[in-house]
Amino acid sequence: xxxxxxxxxxxxxxxxxxxxxxxxxxxxxxxxxxxxxxxxxxxxxxxxxxxxxxxxxxxxxxxxxxxxxxxxxxxxxxxxxxxxxxxxxxxxxxxxxxxxxxxxxxxxxxxxxxxxxxxxxxxxxxxxxxxxxxxxxxxxxxxxxxxxxxxxxxxxxxxxxxxxxxxxxxxxxxxxxxxxxxxxxxxxxxxxxxxxxxxxxxxxxxxxxxxxxxxxxxxxxxxxxxxxxxxxx
Amino acid sequence: xxxxxxxxxxxxxxxxxxxxxxxxxxxxxxxxxxxxxxxxxxxxxxxxxxxxxxxxxxxxxxxxxxxxxxxxxxxxxxxxxxxxxxxxxxxxxxxxxxxxxxxxxxxxxxxxxxxxxxxxxxxxxxxxxxxxxxxxxxxxxxxxxxxxxxxxxxxxxxxxxxxxxxxxxxxxxxxxxxxxxxxxxxxxxxxxxxxxxxxxxxxxxxxxxxxxxxxxxxxxxxxxxxxxxxxxxxxxxxxxxxxxxxxxxxxxxxxxxxxxxxxxxxxxxxxxxxxxxxxxxxxxxxxxxxxxxxxxxxxxxxxxxxxxxxxxxxxxxxxxxxxxxxxxxxxxxxxxxxxxxxxxxxxxxxxxxxxxxxxxxxxxxxxxxxxxxxxxxxxxxxxxxxxxxxxxxxxxxxxxxxxxxxxxxxxxxxxxxxxxxxxxxxxxxxxxxxxxxxxxxxxxxxxxxxxxxxxxxxxxxxxxxxxxxxxxxxxxxxxxxxxxxxxxxxxxxxxxxxxxxxxxxxxxxxxxxxxxxxxxxxxxxxxxxxxxxxxxxxxxxxxxxxxxxxxxxxxxxxxxxxxxxxxxxxxxxxxxxxxxxxxxxxxxxxxxxxxxxxxxxxxxxxxxxxxxxxxxxxxxxxxxxxxxxxxxx
Numbered sequence: 134x135x136x137x138x139x140x141x142x143x144x145x146x147x148x149x150x151x152x153x154x155x156x157x158x159x160x161x162x163x164x165x166x167x168x169x170x171x172x173x174x175x176x177x178x179x180x181x182x183x184x185x186x187x188x189x190x191x192x193x194x195x196x197x198x199x200x201x202x203x204x205x206x207x208x209x210x211x212x213x214x215x216x217x218x219x220x221x222x223x224x225x226x227x228x229x230x231x232x233x234x235x236x237x238x239x240x241x242x243x244x245x246x247x248x249x250x251x252x253x254x255x256x257x258x259x260x261x262x263x264x265x266x267x268x269x270x271x272x273x274x275x276x277x278x279x280x281x282x283x284x285x286x287x288x289x290x291x292x293x294x295x296x297x298x299x300x301x302x303x304x305x306x307x308x309x310x311x312x313x314x315x316x317x318x319x320x321x322x323x324x325x326x327x328x329x330x331x332x333x334x335x336x337x338x339x340x341x342x343x344x345x346x347x348x349x350x351x352x353x354x355x356x357x358x359x360x361x362x363x364x365x366x
Numbered sequence: 367x368x369x370x371x372x373x374x375x376x377x378x379x380x381x382x383x384x385x386x387x388x389x390x391x392x393x394x395x396x397x398x399x400x401x402x403x404x405x406x407x408x409x410x411x412x413x414x415x416x417x418x419x420x421x422x423x424x425x426x427x428x429x430x431x432x433x434x435x436x437x438x439x440x441x442x443x444x445x446x447x448x449x450x451x452x453x454x455x456x457x458x459x460x461x462x463x464x465x466x467x468x469x470x471x472x473x474x475x476x477x478x479x480x481x482x483x484x485x486x487x488x489x490x491x492x493x494x495x496x497x498x499x500x501x502x503x504x505x506x507x508x509x510x511x512x513x514x515x516x517x518x519x520x521x522x523x524x525x526x527x528x529x530x531x532x533x534x535x536x537x538x539x540x541x542x543x544x545x546x547x548x549x550x551x552x553x554x555x556x557x558x559x560x561x562x563x564x565x566x567x568x569x570x571x572x573x574x575x576x577x578x579x580x581x582x583x584x585x586x587x588x589x590x591x592x593x594x595x596x597x598x599x600x601x602x603x604x605x606x607x608x609x610x611x612x613x614x615x616x617x618x619x620x621x622x623x624x625x626x627x628x629x630x631x632x633x634x635x636x637x638x639x640x641x642x643x644x645x646x647x648x649x650x651x652x653x654x655x656x657x658x659x660x661x662x663x664x665x666x667x668x669x670x671x672x673x674x675x676x677x678x679x680x681x682x683x684x685x686x687x688x689x690x691x692x693x694x695x696x697x698x699x700x701x702x703x704x705x706x707x708x709x710x711x712x713x714x715x716x717x718x719x720x721x722x723x724x725x726x727x728x729x730x731x732x733x734x735x736x737x738x739x740x741x742x743x744x745x746x747x748x749x750x751x752x753x754x755x756x757x758x759x760x761x762x763x764x765x766x767x768x769x770x771x772x773x774x775x776x777x778x779x780x781x782x783x784x785x786x787x788x789x790x791x792x793x794x795x796x797x798x799x800x801x802x803x804x805x806x807x808x809x810x811x812x813x814x815x816x817x818x819x820x821x822x823x824x825x826x827x828x829x830x831x832x833x834x835x836x837x838x839x840x841x842x843x844x845x846x847x848x849x850x851x852x853x854x855x856x857x858x859x860x861x862x863x864x865x866x867x868x869x870x871x872x873x874x875x876x877x878x879x880x881x882x883x884x885x886x887x888x889x890x891x892x893x894x895x896x897x898x899x900x901x902x903x904x905x906x907x908x909x910x911x912x913x914x915x916x917x918x919x920x921x922x923x924x925x926x927x928x929x930x931x932x933x934x935x936x937x938x939x940x941x942x943x944x945x946x947x948x949x950x951x952x953x954x955x956x957x958x959x960x961x962x963x964x965x966x967x968x969x970x971x972x973x974x975x976x977x978x979x980x981x982x983x984x985x986x987x988x989x990x991x992x993x994x995x996x997x998x999x
Contacts, residue, residue, distance in 0.1 A: 144379045148395040153631045160403070160629060160683030163714075171715045175738035178685075178715070190390050218683075220403055220631075221380065334387050 134202050135233055136211070137362040139226045141194040142187065146222030151186035157220070158198065165214040170201040184239030184343055184358060185246065185308060194226070195246070195342030197239045197358050205230055208365045229362025237361055242345035245293060245355050246308040248316040251301040251337040252324075261297035263327040268295060270326075275318055288314055288322070293353075295319065305355075308343065383471035383478075384459075392459045396632040397425035400451075400473035403629040404681065406438070408448040410475055415554055416482040417441055418472045418519065420452035421490070422497035423912065428453045429628070430636030432690060433488060433525065437546045439624030447554060450474040451628075452485075454497045455504065457910060463504055470504035479505040483557065485519040487538075489527035492889040493882060493912035495534055499904040502537065509901065511539045511584060516567055520557070528581075529612075529659050530838040530949040533892035533900065535583035539571055543952055544579045544613030545645075545660075547621050552577050575606045579613035582606070586951070588894055594935055596893060596946040611953045616991040618645060618664035625677040629684070638686035638719060639678045643671060643703065647692040648977035648993055650984075651749070652760045652968050653788065655837040656692055658961075659954050661984060662992035663977060668699045672706055679716060687711065688719040695724040696978075704732050712736075725771030730778050740822065743782030744775050750791060751801030751860075757971040758793050760964070765805070772809045781822045783809060788834040789856050789877065790848030792968060799856040802829055803863035803873070810869035828874045829864075831857065833883035837890050838949045839956065841964030846940040847887040850880045881919045882911065887937035893948040896936065898929045957985035 142154070149157065159179055162169055171177035180201040187193050205211070211228040219225065231237050252260075267273075273289040291314040294305035302323070306314045317336050324331045345361070348354035382389070382399055389395040410416065419438060421428030428434065434451065441449035450472035455463060463470070469478040479485055485507065487498055502509050507518050514521075523531060524542040531541045542549065553574060560570040575582040585606045589597045601608055615621045627639065646663035647656065675687060687707065691697060707718050718736045723729040725746050733744075748768055750756045756763055772783065787802050806827050813825040833853050836842040848856075857877045864875045889896060902925035910916040926933050941947065943962055950958070960983065967974055974982050977993045987994040 145382060145399050145401060148389055148399055149631045150396070153396060153633070156633065157631055159685065163683035163685065164403075164680065169715075175741070176717060189395070190386075218403070220401055222401065334390055 134205055135231050135237075136200045136202055136205065136228055137231045137239060137358065138198055138200060138215070138228050139359050140196050141192075141224045141226055142196055142222065143192045143194070143224075144222040146220070147190055147192045150189050151183070154187075154223075155181070155183065155198075157223075161215060161218050162200070164218040165211075167200075167211070167214075168202050168204045170203050182238060182240055184243050187340060191338045191340060193340035195340055195357075197343055199231065199239050205365045211365070227359055227362070228365070229359065230365050231362045239343070239358050240310075242358060242361065243309040243343055244307065244346035245305060245344040247294075247303065247305040247341045247344075249298070249301045249303060249339045249341065250316050250320045251339075252320070252331065253335045253337055254332065260324055260327040260329055261302075264295055264297060264323070267323050267326045268292070273322055275322065288318065292319055293355075295323070381476060383476040384468065388459070388462055388466075388468075392462070393456060394425075394632050396630070397453065397456070398459070398473070400476065402631060403683075404626040405451075405474055405628050406442040406449070407474060408442075410448065410477065412445075413448040414446040414558055415448070415484065416477075417447055417449040417484045417486060418452050418479045418482040419449055420454075420479075420485060420487045420501050422454050422487055422494040422501055423490075424456055424910070425453040425630070426632060426634045429630045429634040431488070431490065432640045432642060433546065435624050435627045435640075436622070437486075437550070438628070439626065440547060440622045441550065443622070444551075444554070446558070448474070450482075452479055452501065454494075454500055454910070457916065460500065460504070460909065469506050470501060480507055480518065482519045485521045487521065487523050488525040489523055489531075489534070490525050491912065492527060492533075492886045495889060495900050496904045496908045496911055498534060498537060499900065500909050503904075510536050512536070514539070514567070520567070520570070522553075526656065526659065529655065529952060529954065530891065531581065531583065532894045532948040533889045533896035535894050536897045538583060539567075540574055541581040541583070542579055542613070543581055543610050545615050546613075547615050548613040549577055549579045553580065572603075572606075575601075578611055581610045581952075583894075590893075590895075596948055599946065599948070599951055609951055609953050612659065612955065614955070614989055615645070615664065616989060618992070619667045619670050623674050625674070626681040627678060629682050636688070637684070638688045638717075639675070639682055639684045640688050640690045641671060641675050641678065642666070642690045643694065643697050643700075644691045646992060648696055649693055649762055650760055650964075650974055650976060650982070651762075652758070652841040652964055653749070653791065653834060653837075654692075655840050658839050658956050658984075660692070661954075661956055661986035662989060662994045663696070664992040665698060668702055668706075671699075671703055675707070676710070679714075685715055686717040686719055688721065691722060693724070694720060694722045695726070695729060701728070708732075708735060725768075725775060727774055730771075730774055734778050739779040742780070743784050743826075743828075744780045745784040745786070746771070747786035748805060749786065749788055750794075750798060751787060751803070751805050752798045754971050755791060755794060755798040755801065757973050758968050759788075759791060760968070760974055762973065762976060765808070768805070769808060769812050773812045773815065776813045776816055776825075777820075779822055781813070781824065782826045782828075784828045784830065785809075787829060787831045789831045789860065790834040790853045792836075792842055792845040793971075794848075794856070796856065796859050799860040800863040802831065802860050803867055803875070806864065806873045806875075807867040807869055810867075810872050814869075825869070825872045826874070827872055828876070831860070831875075831877040833878050833880055835883055835887045835890055838947070839952075839954050839961070841961050841968055843891065843947065843961065844941040844943060844945075844965055847884075847937045849934075849938055850884055853880055879914070881922075882914075882917055884933065884937060885911070885922060888933045889936075891948070892936050895929075895931060899925045899931055902928050955984075955986040955989055960984040 169179045184197040208228050215225040272287040275288045291307035296303050304316050343358045344355040347356045441447050452472050508514050521539045523538045528541045571582045574580050591597045644665040646660040648663050749761050836845045864873050906921045908921045
């Protein structure tokens with residue numbers, strides 16, 4: 134049986150790196166006495182996979198991992214047990230059962246994510262005004278440094294939505310193994326387009342949710358990863 | 367779901383001492399934010415004493431230390447005390463804190479250490495001494511105790527290195543000598559009483575000096591002979607005791623043990639639950655300080671250990687439990703304890719780790735059940751290469767034992783062996799270090815005794831040699847540490863001998879660097895004058911000296927020069943038995959006469975029986991507990 138666990142990571146927990154979050158949850162699941170399935174061998178470990186590792190410094194209210202278990206309890210009970218053993222800054226938002234079939238794995242389904250990106254020092258109205266023109270460009274070229282040198286890619290098709298909201302930018306972008314677009318690249322490009330410079334470490338990034346593309350043919354239809362799970366009664 | 371989110375957003379966000387710009391710049395920011403599972407949070411205005419407990423090394427090392435976890439838990443059980451943790455900021459953050467004048471803070475409250483009532487610093491190894499100065503300096507506390515005011519915390523030292531506190535004495539207001547579980551409550555109560563009265567710092571220290579186990583260095587006067595040796599060491603006042611008695615837990619089964627241990631986010635060096643099964647050791651190896659200062663051996667009972675193991679695993683969620691003691695094989699209830707763990711752990715996906723086991727049939731059987739024989743290597747410590755030398759150090763291990771153990775291990779499927787040796791031991795000859803290579807060869811031959819079809823590939827033997835450092839309160843406290851030249855010559859001889867063996871390709875020989883060990887040798891048996899060297903080295907940039915990447919020999923050479931101190935005087939000089947030693951004022955229960963007898967036995971390569979075979983009258987019997995009073999059938 135497989136569970137999909139959705140959690141938030143806020144406040145100072147943004148300083149905890151992905152691998153440490155994984156180790157943190159392994160311990161938490163033992164404290165909460167989950168009936169996890171263990172891999173074989175001399176050092177058995179839990180079978181868990183995170184949909185999209187979150188970088189250090191980023192907060193989120195839409196993180197996911199899938200976990201293999203031997204038995205389930207009611208969702209409400211599983212959520213309560215985990216929240217009883219959480220550190221401040223990490224909350225479990227939902228625990229649901231997903232189909233066993235591999236194609237429902239979070240990492241495999243992942244197609245997009247939305248973010249709020251807040252520039253910490255600069256007021257952004259001037260930049261916000263240039264959004265329509267920015268998006269009207271036929272291509273937005275991003276130079277990416279690679280091990281061998283650098284490569285240029287067009288990120289325009291990967292930006293699904295970009296709009297100004299109060300003091301932040303709302304972004305809906307492509308994510309996943311094929312076309313992963315980091316939100317800060319978009320905002321950096323936008324600032325450059327508007328003729329503004331962005332100091333280092335000046336973006337506050339908050340992830341809202343992760344999505345799969347449930348559309349048919351060429352039609353995109355994004356649905357939250359959470360929606361693939363069913364509430365355990 | 368909505369409820370938990372709401373709680374999260376309503377809750378005031380934790381305030382950190384370091385701003386985001388800095389945290390995102392330094393390596394492993396998790397070291398500095400606190401908030402770990404089982405960390406104790408209290409209201410600062412609801413407690414009477416704030417205690418900052420510092421481990422002068424990096425977070426991952428400090429968090430692996432059992433002693434702090436025990437005392438952290440014990441102090442925090444008192445409602446009137448909030449004990450918090452402090453670790454050495456890594457050099458990247460150290461630099462930023464100095465540049466930007468950010469004071470050192472405690473992890474839980476993130477408040478500056480300088481505002482605390484106490485700063486406790488544990489002294490685990492000599493090479494962290496410059497980090498003590500780093501912690502004081504970054505906290506804004508004067509390095510020398512005599513320069514501190516009523517505004518500064520009381521700086522208290524504890525841990526194994528306090529069995530010779532003299533090289534760091536000027537930096538501490540007081541030291542706690544012995545096991546922490548015993549007298550701390552009285553220290554705190556005295557502190558509160560003094561504050562109630564409006565008594566000042568000096569009054570508190572003067573009164574604290576009368577508490578058992580407490581040493582207030584400023585209340586003692588030291589003088590030296592012309593040849594540099596200690597002439598006199600005496601209290602300045604009549605009410606200050608001339609001898610400080612180590613403190614020891616008598617009823618070890620009843621002693622406080624944390625049911626909850628703080629679980630770090632970042633992977634600690636010891637990423638597991640640690641269960642202390644016993645304290646002390648019956649063996650009496652002559653090089654080993656822990657084996658003397660923790661005498662007598664005291665065990666916990668099985669039901670206590672089972673209860674603690676379950677509680678700890680439940681409260682931490684660790685997937686590994688490790689038994690801690692100096693020599694786990696000597697624990698009388700080891701078999702039933704292992705049976706319990708084998709029953710409880712594997713079904714829950716929990717690994718069992720068993721360090722400090724002797725290689726015998728029972729241990730091998732247990733180990734083959736808890737680890738993958740094909741992948742794991744077997745570790746044991748013959749410590750010396752020849753039987754004569756093992757008798758000199760009283761290792762209590764014969765070549766027959768070693769070969770039999772190795773043979774059984776090989777029959778059980780192991781083919782990787784790690785062996786620990788020391789070089790530079792007293793009375794050691796070139797023949798003894800060549801014996802290291804020969805012993806490795808004999809072990810290899812033992813492997814090839816096994817029929818080819820049941821062997822598991824080639825044998826791999828790693829012999830790792832350290833540079834022996836004589837320690838206070840051991841029979842070798844009078845010994846000259848080997849010189850660097852001699853040590854390196856011996857290493858070369860051992861290496862050459864390895865090459866000469868038939869199975870040389872199966873033997874890997876490594877040895878420790880000499881510079882750091884040499885310094886350890888100076889500070890282990892140093893006196894108060896050595897503090898000046900530490901201060902100079904620190905001011906010239908020495909920090910994290912235990913870390914090869916940070917250790918800079920030239921800083922230390924310069925510091926000794928500047929202070930006009932000859933390191934050889936402390937490291938390489940054999941002391942006569944009648945010389946007054948800087949640590950003689952401490953009473954560890956084991957008598958100087960016993961240590962002197964053992965020093966003579968070492969010279970004659972005579973073996974002394976272990977505590978369970980026969981009592982050798984070391985003096986620890988006066989504590990009226992432990993192995994000294996086991997009923998012998």
